[in-house]
Amino acid sequence: MTSTAVIPLTVSTGNLESYIHSVNQFPLLTQEEEQALAERLHRHNDVEAARQLVLSHLRVVVSIARSYAGYGLQQADLIQEGNIGLMKAVKRFDPSRGVRLFSFAVHWIKAEIHEFILKNWRLVRVATTKSQRKLFFNLRSMKSGFSALNEREAQDIAEQLGVKASDVMEMDTRLSGQDISLEPTEADDDNAQQAPIAYLADTRNEPTARLEQQAIAHLHGEGLIAALDTLDARSRHIVESRWLSDDSGATLHELAAEYGVSAERIRQIEQKALQKMRQQLIALVD
Structure with a gap:
């Protein structure tokens, strides 16, 4: 891999297949190669090592993003x-922990995608609490089929996730997108390790998961306030009225x-x- 190669992080909707083909050309790293690169980055802040680690895992991002295709x-x-x-x-990967970058990165990749979905999928205004967000992102995999849930099935899921059956x-009525297969299909044999079944284990008590939760909690608290402070009065009022009100939120026509x-x-x-708030939040994380 030459040092002049550019990391293809900008994805064009019209050129998506070409992008996916491109990232699949980057070879996977062996554990020894990954360890050596991670140590170069961790000890010497080696930008080239970071670039190679990112390139080798772009296909992982594609695989994970595909599992969220049903959110419109x-x-x-x-x-x-x-x-x-x-x-x-x-940037945060510590090779001394003895885990592969894939296992560590899944949490950060999914957290970023989750935040994007919740900010942009307007139908899911009910997903404002931790338990409701958990319901939002787990309901599809917990359903036994494609049909609507009956009362018994809804009650079973509610008990498992700690929410109301009515929620x-x-x-369930809001999530009308396609269901995602937990197991890899024949077409995905080469990426079987990145199929959803490979990373749906309960990792809530892992150190990396706790760090992720702390980071997200910070963004939702102090980070959100700091981001709002960057807006002018009108923009702030619109965002607060649309997304941060106690009721269902103002409509575009009401604010118009x-x-x-x-x-x-x-x-x-x-x-x-x-977008301005998002840039501020990214800056706070970095």
């Missing part, structure tokens, strides 16, 4: 968000009437404000 968002966007999580994982039924502009203009202001 562009695959290119999900992959791009996952790539951000991968870079954060590489399970409501979420309040400011005397079109709903599309409110949407543009909202998207620009959310």
